[in-house]
Amino acid sequence: MTSTAYDARADEYIDALGTMDAVHPVDRSIVEAWATAVTGPALDAGCGPGHWTGHLAGLGLDVRGVDLAPRFVSHARAAHSGIRFDLGSIDELEVEDGGLGGILSWFSTIHHEPARIDVPLREFARTLRPGGRLLLGFFVGESIEAFDHAVTRAYRWSAAELGRRADAAGFDIIETHTRATLGARPVGALLCGRRA
Numbered sequence: 001m002t003s004t005a006y007d008a009r010a011d012e013y014i015d016a017l018g019t020m021d022a023v024h025p026v027d028r029s030i031v032e033a034w035a036t037a038v039t040g041p042a043l044d045a046g047c048g049p050g051h052w053t054g055h056l057a058g059l060g061l062d063v064r065g066v067d068l069a070p071r072f073v074s075h076a077r078a079a080h081s082g083i084r085f086d087l088g089s090i091d092e093l094e095v096e097d098g099g100l101g102g103i104l105s106w107f108s109t110i111h112h113e114p115a116r117i118d119v120p121l122r123e124f125a126r127t128l129r130p131g132g133r134l135l136l137g138f139f140v141g142e143s144i145e146a147f148d149h150a151v152t153r154a155y156r157w158s159a160a161e162l163g164r165r166a167d168a169a170g171f172d173i174i175e176t177h178t179r180a181t182l183g184a185r186p187v188g189a190l191l192c193g194r195r196a
Contacts, residue, residue, distance in 0.1 A: 009151055011071075019051050026179055027137070030189050031104065034135040035061050040101025045090045045124070046108020050076025050083070056104070057083050063104075066090065090120045095127040103128060106137040107187075110154040114144050117162075121169035130196035134171060138162055140178050140186040159188050166192050 020028070035042075035056055044053040047065030049072050056063045057080070064084035067073050076085040088094060090108055103124050109117060124134050139147075141156025163173045171192035178188040 017048075020055050023051075024179075024181070026177075027187075027189075030177055030191075031056075031106070031135060032059065034102065034104065034133055034191060035059055037133050038102030040129065040132075041099065042102035042104065043093070043095065043100055043127070045093070045103050045105045045120075047076060047085065048072050048108075050080050050085060052104060052106060053083055053085070054080040061102075066093065091123055093123055093127050097126055098129040098132075100127050100132055101129060102133045102135075104135050106135070107139070109136065110139055110149070111152060112155070114155060117165055118169060121166055121171075125170035125194060128194040130194055132194040133174075134166070134190075134192040134194070136162070136166065136190045136192060138188050138190070140180075140188040156185075157188075159190065162188075163190060166190060170195050 031052065038061060042056065042061050042063040044056065044063055044065040047053045047067045050065050053063055053065035053076065065076055066086045066088045068089055070087055073085050073087045090105065105124065109120050112120060128134060139154065139156045141158060143158055144161060145156050146153055147156060159176045159178060163176065166173060172195055173190055174193050175191040178186060180186040
């Protein structure tokens with residue numbers, strides 16, 4: 001189970017990736033640009049140790065975080081007092097229909113099997129108001145393919161195929177970003193707008 005796998009390695013993950021110092025500057029720029037276009041409440045869906053949630057709150061965004069791993073949630077609450085962090089699944093968000101203006105899903109769908117990727121995408125569409133913005137981070141591949149992630153099995157997606165899935169869930173693709181860095185897995189981001 002993904003939550004158990006992350007809980008078992010949470011301290012290692014937090015030490016390596018749990019601060020904004022570990023964020024690539026291009027990623028930071030993409031996420032901050034998304035944040036400027038968000039109107040209303042936002043959710044960091046699959047927030048991990050909460051560093052993005054804290055950063056976005058510092059920029060003035062009305063944001064909270066949710067994650068499946070109890071250790072991440074407890075760390076986030078301790079590290080970022082005054083910000084709401086909930087234990088929960090991105091597949092079943094405790095948010096009313098159209099209750100959000102923005103969702104950051106930064107690599108939080110990478111462990112969803114291809115047959116189940118539509119579940120969180122539809123949930124994001126349900127909870128975003130028309131015109132709301134979803135920013136979806138993912139690992140890039142030429143096709144859908146599984147790989148051995150450090151924590152548990154994950155999947156690469158082509159931007160085109162992930163974009164088709166997002167479109168089917170009710171999103172317009174506004175921008176597509178991909179980045180390849182020597183010695184690292186290629187990554188991408190889809191900026192999506194919730195269709196009316």
